[in-house]
Each structure stands twice: as structure tokens, then as C-alpha cells.
Amino acid sequence: MGLFRLGFQSHRLHLLHSVPETVSVSRSTFWVQNLTHNKIIKHFALPSSSTLRSKLVIAKALSTEAGAVSQSTKMVKAIRVHEHGGPEVLKWEDVELGEPKEGEIRVKNKVIGVNFIDIYFRKGVYKTAMPFTPGMEAVGEVTAVGPGLTGRKVGDVVAYGGNPIGSYAEEQILPADKVVPVPPSVDPIIAASIMLKGMTAQFLLRRCFKVESGHTVLVHAAAGGVGSLLCQWANALGATVIGTVSSKEKAAQAKEDGCHHTIIYKEEDFVTRVNEITSGQGVEVVYDSVGKDTFEGSLACLKTRGYMVNFGQSSGIPDPVPLPALAAKSLFLTRPSLMQYTATRDELLESAGEVFANVASGVLRVRVNHKYPLSQAAEAHADLENRRTSGSVVLIP
Numbered sequence: 496m497g498l499f500r501l502g503f504q505s506h507r508l509h510l511l512h513s514v515p516e517t518v519s520v521s522r523s524t525f526w527v528q529n530l531t532h533n534k535i536i537k538h539f540a541l542p543s544s545s546t547l548r549s550k551l552v553i554a555k556a557l558s559t560e561a562g563a564v565s566q567s568t569k570m571v572k573a574i575r576v577h578e579h580g581g582p583e584v585l586k587w588e589d590v591e592l593g594e595p596k597e598g599e600i601r602v603k604n605k606v607i608g609v610n611f612i613d614i615y616f617r618k619g620v621y622k623t624a625m626p627f628t629p630g631m632e633a634v635g636e637v638t639a640v641g642p643g644l645t646g647r648k649v650g651d652v653v654a655y656g657g658n659p660i661g662s663y664a665e666e667q668i669l670p671a672d673k674v675v676p677v678p679p680s681v682d683p684i685i686a687a688s689i690m691l692k693g694m695t696a697q698f699l700l701r702r703c704f705k706v707e708s709g710h711t712v713l714v715h716a717a718a719g720g721v722g723s724l725l726c727q728w729a730n731a732l733g734a735t736v737i738g739t740v741s742s743k744e745k746a747a748q749a750k751e752d753g754c755h756h757t758i759i760y761k762e763e764d765f766v767t768r769v770n771e772i773t774s775g776q777g778v779e780v781v782y783d784s785v786g787k788d789t790f791e792g793s794l795a796c797l798k799t800r801g802y803m804v805n806f807g808q809s810s811g812i813p814d815p816v817p818l819p820a821l822a823a824k825s826l827f828l829t830r831p832s833l834m835q836y837t838a839t840r841d842e843l844l845e846s847a848g849e850v851f852a853n854v855a856s857g858v859l860r861v862r863v864n865h866k867y868p869l870s871q872a873a874e875a876h877a878d879l880e881n882r883r884t885s886g887s888v889v890l891i892p
């Protein structure tokens with residue numbers, strides 16, 4: 496047990512084990528302070544009619560309980576967000592971590608994946624309660640399991656990608672049904688680089704629109720975390736892959752990742768180029784994560800009855816789409832999210848299983864191009880947001 500102090504509103508502070516019974520208490524509330532962490536851990540109000548002796552008896556009993564609570568609460572370092580804004584709002588702080596409850600596990604993170612969605616939450620494009628710890632992807636070792644939980648044990652290496660938010664932490668509590676075991680053959684860095692991004696590629700190519708041999712697909716941000724995997728996987732499925740990127744260096748990477756054609760969309764009009772490449776036919780599907788800057792052009796690149804899959808908005812949310820814009824070519828439009836495609840345990844296991852199998856067979860070569868200490872998450876965000884990264888970005892606690 497840490498060192499505790501009992502405080503009354505009169506600001507008299509006494510070591511709990513030596514509270515003098517003669518102390519005069521003018522008010523009826525007191526608190527218990529954990530001196531080890533310099534934190535008030537419990538506040539109590541007592542009936543004003545209580546005698547001094549009964550107040551002290553109750554105070555001692557309650558503070559013992561508070562001590563027990565505190566004993567099972569450990570402090571870990573994490574990135575915290577108290578206000579929306581730029582990378583500077585990512586603060587490196589101490590946070591309390593409790594014990595896992597029923598259905599939960601505690602996981603000591605080895606590697607944490609950084610995703611563009613973390614930027615949306617930081618900026619407030621997507622909302623969650625404040626303050627919060629960002630991050631939706633990590634690999635770690637189980638350090639405790641909740642009461643009665645079977646199927647997971649201390650020492651297991653597990654991965655998760657998606658909900659809940661909170662992976663930018665040395666250790667975190669997770670629902671056991673949201674994690675999957677990491678095959679021993681897969682390095683934790685690779686697993687943390689591919690859980691969320693790989694499962695995204697899986698549902699986009701295999702379920703949202705089913706890519707088949709002979710299809711032509713257009714992938715925007717083809718050298719990015721998800722983009723790099725989409726290109727490799729679509730190529731392996733037998734599709735002709737066209738990828739857009741912002742620089743020559745990224746174009747070279749996209750080529751290595753299976754893009755048959757690359758377009759530097761900062762310099763060339765991608766609609767004209769897709770038209771040339773497909774001899775005016777257009778593509779079966781566009782995987783568009785850029786959003787505002789590319790959306791309209793993406794619709795123009797589709798062939799009749801083509802699929803417009805807008806799964807992100809790194810440049811901003813696209814303008815509303817008038818239905819007649821789809822009618823001209825009988826287009827399909829969807830705005831899918833990984834969360835809805837891994838909503839059941841079976842879907843999660845199937846999706847992750849297919850990703851790990853593709854890593855093992857060499858279909859997916861995972862590019863872990865950027866590693867940062869967890870404490871420097873702000874630098875990682877600035878680089879990702881300013882298009883200075885390619886492939887996957889990870890944080891190491």
C-alpha cells in the first residue's frame with residue numbers, strides 16, 4: 496500500500512495511521528490523498544451530526560477501502576488529448592490503469608500502429624469524450640485477465656485494430672473479444688503495422704467490392720499505409736492496378752508494390768491519365784481515401800456500373816453528392832468503415848486470419864518505414880499529416 500494522508504476541509508492534514516483523536520473537525524467532508532502519486536483519490540461527505548469519534552472511525556474504514564482501490568490502480572505513461580488541435584495537443588502524461596473487469600484483459604503494448612483516423616480524432620473531425628488517449632491499433636503481451644475469463648492467459652501476444660480508442664499507452668485495458676492472437680511467425684512490429692490497415696485492405700478488396708482477375712482498379716494515396724497493401728493485394732488478385740501518389744519517390748514505391756501504372760496527381764490530371772491507360776473504358780472500382788480533392792475525379796474515372804468506394808478523407812470531407820451524378824453511369828457509391836466489417840467475432844477472426852496468412856505467404860510485404868518513441872507521437876502525427884510518410888508508421892513504448 497502507498498503512503499496515504501487524511502485531509503479535512505479545514506486543510507489539516509495528518510498521516511492516516513497517526514490521526515490524533517483529539518483533532519478538532521469543524522467541517523464534515525474529508526479526503527484521502529495518495530502521497531506516492533500526489534493525488535486525491537477519494538472524497539467523502541459525513542453527516543454533520545457525526546461525533547468526532549464516529550467521523551474518525553468511518554474515515555479510517557473508508558480510507559482503507561480507498562487504499563485498496565489505489566493499490567490495484569497502477570500508473571502508466573500515455574499520450575493524452577485535452578483539447579482538439581494540431582500535433583502539439585498530444586501530451587505525454589501519467590494515467591491510472593485499473594484491473595481488467597469481466598470480459599477484459601490488460602495488455603502491455605510492444606508496438607502501436609499510427610493511423611490517419613488518429614488525426615481525425617485529434618482534430619475533432621471524429622468525436623470522443625475528453626480527455627482521451629488516441630490510437631486504435633497495437634500489439635502487446637497480456638499482463639492480467641479479468642475474473643472468470645477463459646481463452647486468454649497472461650503472456651499471450653495479442654493484436655487489435657479498431658475500437659476501442661486508447662492504444663497510445665504503455666499499457667491498456669481491452670475487451671478480450673476485440674483482440675486476436677498473433678501467430679509466432681509474425682514479428683510484433685509487422686503485426687502492429689498491419690492489423691487495422693491490413694484488415695481495411697481485406698474488407699475493401701474482398702467484401703466491399705470483390706476484386707477479380709481482369710478488373711482494373713484505381714487506388715489513391717497508393718504509397719500510404721493502407722494504399723501500399725491495397726496495391727499489393729489487388730495485384731495478387733489479378734487486377735490491373737493504377738495508383739496515384741504525390742511524388743516520384745512514392746511512385747517508385749507504389750511500382751514495387753504492384754502498381755502497373757502510377758500517376759503523380761500533384762503534377763498530372765489523374766482523370767485524363769486513367770482515361771488514356773484504360774483506352775476510355777474507365778475502371779471497375781476506385782478506392783478513394785483522399786476525399787475532397789479527388790472525389791469528383793474518381794467518379795469520372797469509373798466505367799458504367801462501377802463502384803465508388805470512398806473510405807477516408809485525408810484532404811477533407813467530400814462535398815455532398817447529387818444523385819444524378821451517379822445516374823449517368825448507374826454507379827454504386829459506398830462510404831464503408833472497418834468497424835462495420837469486423838463487427839462480429841467471426842468477421843474479425845476471418846479478416847485478421849486472411850491478413851496474417853497473406854503476410855506468411857509473401858503476398859503482403861509490410862513496409863514499416865517510420866518508427867517513433869511513443870512519447871514523440873506528435874512528431875509522427877505531423878509527418879503523417881504533412882504527407883512525409885509512406886507505408887506504415889509505428890510508435891514504440
Ligand SMILES: NC(=O)c1ccc[n+]([C@@H]2O[C@H](COP(=O)([O-])OP(=O)(O)OC[C@H]3O[C@@H](n4cnc5c(N)ncnc54)[C@H](OP(=O)(O)O)[C@@H]3O)[C@@H](O)[C@H]2O)c1
Binds near residue numbers: 739
Ligand atoms: N474506412 C475505414 O474503415 C478506414 C480504415 C483505415 C484507414 N482509412 C482511411 O484510409 C486513409 C489512409 O490511412 P493511412 O493511415 O494508411 O494513411 P496514409 O495513406 O499513410 O496517409 C495519408 C496519405 O494520403 C495522401 N494525401 C492526399 N491528400 C492529402 C492531404 N491533403 N493531407 C494529407 N494526406 C493527403 C498522402 O499520400 P500522397 O502524398 O501520396 O498524396 C498521405 O501520405 C485515410 O484517409 C484513412 O482515414 C479508412
